[in-house]
Amino acid sequence: MLLDANRLATELEALPGWSAVGPASPGPRSGGSEATGVTREGDASGGPAARARGGGRIRQSPDAITRTVETESFPAAIALVNAVAEAAEAADHHPDIDIRWRTVTFSLSTHSAGGVTSKDIAMAAKINELTR
Template sequence: MEKLTVQDILDADLDGWRRLAQALHARFRTGDFATGLAFVSAVGEAAEAVGHHPDVTLTYGFVDLKLLSHDVGAVTGRDLELARRINEIARKQGIGTATDPLTEVELALDTADIAAVGPFWAALLTGSTDALSGNDVVDPAGRVPLLWFQGTEAHETPRQRFHLDVWVPHDLAERRIAAAVAAGGRVVDDREAPSFVVLADPEGNRACVCTCLER
């Protein structure tokens, strides 16, 4: 399957779905557990019919779905098609979506020696060095956020080495940044917007608000 670009995904105009770090995400407001369970069951039947399956999180008031073609590591046409089928199921069951809560957090660690620190963090976070894949620690069980290593020059001066990458829907990034600034933060660097904007808290600890745009 061909990998889709961000523009391909935006042009598809999928109601309620947003691409975050890699995959398509959607939250469906089911209101109670029984409704959510029935929705998940119907989604499962649709997924089995096309041989492509979403990641599902079922809680009392909502269902979170994530779509990614794992064999190519990207969003493809089959993800868009299944998203459309899921939206039709939701419409028939009277279930709506909400994009405001959609958020994905990744951890980033500055290092000049990935080969040295990568196995340690893979073992610590997942129990196995096999979780180290290139510049990322990926937990196949989904227990911990993705950790990626950002290459940097060796340095001895104390500095912040860890930061959070907070992925939000592209059309809600400005609102999220404004909320953080209103809560006492500040914008440190917005030269790479809308791809990412660097923020800092009142003590100078930094994080990035990231979107899928211009990548």
């Protein structure tokens, strides 16, 4: 089950370094932003966005959570990725991983659910343990 924006904001407070990305990120069409949710102006066509909260604004959960880690060296970055790979296999929940020399970016989303779930929060916590 997808986490709503309020619950995700609470979960992210306990996960240093992680942030939300996706529709909840401020963009040119957003009406504003809150910690992890975006409020978008209603749709003039009278569609669901226009009806949400009395014709005003809707709050959306993000597509993913992400964290970037700077390591001491390229071999340290690879060692971190290998440790995360083992944890991901054990949990059967795999992050997207981008390695750029000493910089590793992890992105978590439950694709089958279409966004962030408790599985992503649990894997983010495990990644935080491994980066200490």
